[in-house]
């Protein structure tokens with residue numbers, strides 16, 4: 097009897113997950129329009145900027161978003177703030193990032209990789225909020241970006257370079273330096289248990305509200321995995337576990353970063 101109950105529960109959970117998957121796939125276009133309409137005057141063409149700290153962040157954490165936005169014909173730019181030179185492999189990692197972006201659907205012409213001595217790939221380095229925010233806002237203006245996607249205050253893995261980007265974007269938001277039609281979204285960090293149950297995490301993401309949810313099916317997952325495999329210097333054994341079990345290979349949820357008064361003059 098108890099085995100029968102367990103079997104029914106597992107089956108129900110799987111069916112619920114699959115139903116939610118199809119529901120989210122259909123709803124993404126509407127969710128994006130709703131987010132954009134809150135900021136723009138009817139312009140629903142997406143010009144998105146994904147801001148990351150290291151080569152491999154784009155596929156480890158943002159692959160579901162990038163793949164789904166590319167499917168919806170969005171124009172996506174990637175700004176990676178370091179070459180990932182912690183182990184002196186910067187040149188190689190730069191090429192790996194370009195290869196990964198090609199797999200995800202971002203052409204090299206829309207990828208910017210910084211190599212700035214004040215922005216080293218180092219969890220102990222404190223990146224300057226003013227420097228990072230000035231780089232990001234220049235990028236937003238230059239490419240007429242209307243959607244910025246980056247880490248939240250916990251940076252998914254807690255890496256100091258990830259959280260530094262969130263601080264910089266929050267600074268831009270609170271000081272009104274972001275163009276009026278541009279929305280700012282932060283990738284939700286989930287706890288350890290939720291992080292490693294792969295696509296089975298979807299019902300939990302659905303229960304906890306977010307303003308945007310991007311979900312991959314089996315084809316999208318294969319694409320995300322192929323992008324991960326481009327980062328050959330990073331393919332240690334635990335990366336393969338990450339590829340198999342991380343919910344960030346299947347699901348991304350975002351919250352809006354609240355913005356302060358626009359055009360604030362700072363003296």
Ligand SMILES: [Zn+2]
Pocket residue numbers: 149150153255258
């Ligand atoms: Zn990183």
